[in-house]
Amino acid sequence: MAGEAQTHPHLPAVLVLAGHDPTGGAGLVADSEAVAACGGWALTVPTALTVQNCRDVATVQPVDAALIREAAAALEDIEIAAIKVGLLTSEAALDAVVEIIKRRPGVPVVVDPVLRAGGGHELSTPALVEAFRRRLLPLVDILTPNRRELARLAGPDCGDDTERVVELMHLGCQAVLVTGTDEPEARAPVDQVVHTLHVPDGDRQWRWPRLSGTFHGSGCTLASALASRLAQGESLVVACEQAQDYTWQTLAHGWRPGDENEADDAAVQWLPRRLWRLPVARFEQGA
DSSP: OHHHHHHSOOOOEEEEEEEEOTTSSSHHHHHHHHHHHTTOEEEEEEEEEEEEOSSOEEEEEEOOHHHHHHHHHTTTTSOEEEEEEOOOOSHHHHHHHHHHHHTSTTSOEEEOOOOBOTTSOBOOOHHHHHHIIIIIGGGOSEEOOBHHHHHHHHOTTOOSHHHHHHHHHHTTOOOEEEBOSSSOOTTSOTTEEEEEEEETTEEEEEEEEOOSSOBSSHHHHHHHHHHHHHHTTOOHHHHHHHHHHHHHHHHHTOBOOSOGGGTTOTTSOBBOOTTTTSOOOOOOTTO
16 A cells, blocks of 8 residues: 555664763764654664763763663664664773674664764773774774864874775774864865765765854764665665765754854854754744
């Protein structure tokens, strides 16, 4: 029945292992919205709880590793079509995530390496970065770092982005999509953002108009949209392109919380509107 098929579509499930951000700009809320907007269904397991606003992170509390394992195990009766990993703030949580991934061989794994908050708060340590490199990277199908994250994961011995990507791929990562939103390459036009996909048989590059302002949650949005598209069986290149287009639209339609007195406060970050296609409620202030 055609009507029945439309009413009950198949929604590929994406297992999301990430932190919770109360603003909804990043973290599990962002992941869930992006996965849904791109045609999937998010199954969310928190790896960390945070206290933060649209300027910076104040506190991070890792979720107990046993609880992470238990939460993921409870979902084992649901077929997982892709896995997205975000914020990991302890080696115990990282090891739990590694175990969860290993229990699902063949499922594409997308990892957004959240190492530092946009406001500057440090979210990782040298020991955790090294554990990430040695224990998680060999299981990753595609990593989505910005240029600063790429440099930190690759280490100081690498001279440029190409050497850094080669280093990570030598550790077992299958592909790397490097985003240029945070720190553009010197040769990149100032009015454009350049994203580069590195795979063993070559590179692919996309250019997008650079938007003004600073954004909170663009990396989560991109990685989750990518996971959702891969869950639906798209090729890596097509999934990357669709995820970038979707993410750019969420930023172009972004929302900046706060009152009029904060309008000129550069520290207040814009949040991606991942559901911008939905109608906006209109109301009179003070009504």
